[in-house]
Amino acid sequence: MFGLNDTCILEQDQEYLSLEDYQGRVSRWCAGCGDNGILGATQRLCRDEQLPREKTVFVSGIGCAARFPHYMNTYGFHGLHGRALPIAQGVKIRRPDLNVFVNMGDGDCCSIGTAHWIHAIRANMDLVVMLHDNGIYGLTKNQASPTTPSGLKTNTTPRGTLLRALNPLTVTLGVTNASFVAQVGEWIPDLLYEVIRQAYHHKGLSFIRILQRCPHFTAELYASLLTNPDNILLLTHENGMQISETTAKIYKRQETHDPTDLNRAREIAEMSDKVPMGILYRNEQIGRYDELSKSGIIPNWERRAAVLESAFDRIGIQTNVPE
């Protein structure tokens, strides 16, 4: 247009990206849905880190939580129920330049996608993984999920769920190569932001279980944590979360927990009387599949041709030419 090079316009536009620049479509979550808070914190992170929108990809499964990418103004992949993780791994494998985030519900991650969850933890690729745990199947309207507390009545458990809830933290911490495991409630914005920020800076797969309110179906699930902050145990450490004074004042029950201490992390994850929040475990020394699988060879046609010609030589013959 008018001889203008719009590449330059784009570059100018990109100079500073505001919160609005990261906002996608208008969210359709219920009023009071905890997913809104997760979205806000994530947009804040993007702005603060000035993540290039074209270099940022949110991959999700299917569910309420999985609508997340639509509400970001970045690249997004709203995939299949349970399959967000292997899709995200595929995105990352050849594109280390992309920031890849994964958003899953508890059904997505801990039920239909369980195999992928375990194996993605083990592969430890550089992804930020958010488990939006509302303890229920939201989108399909109130069926029990693996994290639904025992005894809760849902549409598929009219007499109450029979089994104890699966604990995503102990599962994750039990998987070989877990390298970053955190838990936070989405109703505590600065904690949420801080955990996501630390996850973003972690090299490897960072797994955050976000306790997410679903006022529509599981309004009571986290109510006691909201009314009584003493039910929450804040994990603090000089190498852990940075928390503000106000937060520290509200959440008085704290433990100084060194995130490199895996055994203690597992004990904390097992706690039944308190709900821990903060970084349970972090270890950047663990091998990453995206790094380990690199050959260091630059793929191009010349290289491919060389590999093929030498393969051809190995399986090749000359016919009718007595040797």
Place this chain on the structure above:
Amino acid sequence: MKEQTVRAEADSKQLIQADEHIIEILSDSGEGAQTAGQMFATMSAKAGNSVWTVEIIPAEIEPPARSAPGASGNRIRIGSFDITNAGDEADLVVAFNEQVLMGGMSAGKFESGCIILLESMWGKHPNPAIAREYAEMMEKLRKTDYRIYEVPMEAECMKYVQDARRGKNMFVVGMLCNIYSRDLNYAYKEIENRFKAKKPTLIKPNVDLLEAGYRWAEENLDFRFEIPTCPVTGSQLVTNGNTSLALGIIAAGMEVCSMYPITPATSASHYLSQALYEAGGIVHQAEDEIAACAFAIGASYAGKTAVTITSGPGMALKTELMALSVMAEIPLVLVNVQRGGPSTGLPTKVEQGDLLAAIFGTPGDAPKVVMAPATIEDCFYCMITARKIAETFRTLVVVLSDANLATGQQAFPRPQLKKEWDAPPIDQSPIPKGAKAYDWDPKTGLSRRFIPGQPGGMHTLTGLAHTRASGVAYDPEANQEGCDNRSLKLAAFQKTLKAPKVFGDADGDLLIIGWGSTKGAIEEAVTRVRKDGMKVSALHLTYLQPMASGIKEIMQQFRRVMTVEINYSDDPAHEMIDENNRRYANLAWLLRARYLIDVDCWSNVHGQPIKPGSIERMIRDRMTSKQTH
């Protein structure tokens, strides 16, 4: 019918000229029959024979010694004309023990009059049970019309080596060189190639064994064969279909192959695991087929078209993701090296039973391209085409190979690499303002794909029904529009296809239509009956979905049309079966539905490649019977 001319040689040996011969070498696993077979096949190819080899692989990893199911080895068909398939019954069998003969005999795999060269040591074995087994088998064999020669392989080899188990195979190669009038120089060269780098000290004993085998055959056998060579010269590759696929994947510029192990597809990934790595790419072994397909889709979405390789059960698991690839228009190549089904079925056996599943297996309307290589050479080139189609049409391309191609070995001209095969670099240019992620062209349904990293192209791709801007579609028209456009792409692609060529005359009494690996056998059978003046032709389809224009017109030139396939169809002669309930073979269903022509079929699920001889018999039957089926 194999053509032979017999001449007596001076020393009372018969010199038999044949235009083809099928040789089987059978041993316990670990005795080297496979190596012997490969060596002899390579030498034959170098000498100018056309060759097709099939590996005979026992189902178990360590099968019991001296057992029928433990038979391991090679079947080698050599000829003086273009050999395109594994052929009919074996003419000459070398067996390292009598038990490995059992399987083939009971399956009718040996031609009557077949020559059997059998290791004789077992007859005098110190273990009386073994000696008895041998004697019993000899008794059985004597009742057949096979020509049995007992060969003291072990004893002869012991003259040169301490452990004959490790050298018998070279003795066998020596015998075969004599029997098939092969210049020993080819064999010397093969031995050198094999041992030069790793164990040069083994060259001498192997040459000794080779020469011993050659001499033994010269002195003790009363026949020799000559399979005239054909006039091809030049560089050829000798390989199987899976390696050919793997090489094609590299030539197509694909950089990510993700898979989960499954027979008979896995060997392609075995080969690629190193080769693709050396080319700067990756083979990813996922936790299951679902993850493998999701991983490939993620990689394709963010970059170059990826490939996922599997077999039937794996394709079943990938179904939902295949639909995602179609729905979200993410290019993807899915290779299904078919095996026998349903369920776990016949893992190592041949079948073409996944065609309908590939085309229709996805719930909802998921138009995709389905193609099938017919030869080992095709396996290479079809990967290049598949990648191009997937990218150009933003769609899923399913490539249906099968166990027959996967394990067969054939020589084909060494490809001359062309840069135009290569995938273009990942587009990272800015997207113009206002452009939409699915800006479907009203004529072709095509739209430009946005790849992460392209400034201005931000959008969320979704497997939900979506609008042109990739928003979740809430109004009823939007889904119709999306489905219309995805289907339109297939129509646009279809316009680029050329009608396949008829093999034989353009009109006649019977047209046999096939797809995939049966091409060679069908055309060989058709050639044989045409020699007798029968008006039979063949048509082979590479594109099964969509199909090229002109196929109906071809069919209309024939009085009868039928398919020959390796998959299930009801026996129309069964008292329970009539036109209201008869279930047809995969391709026959498709042709009947599309062209409203009464296409018949002949198929089975024996798990074996179809022999040209059985197709030939079927054709002769039908041509003489008045029935329409």
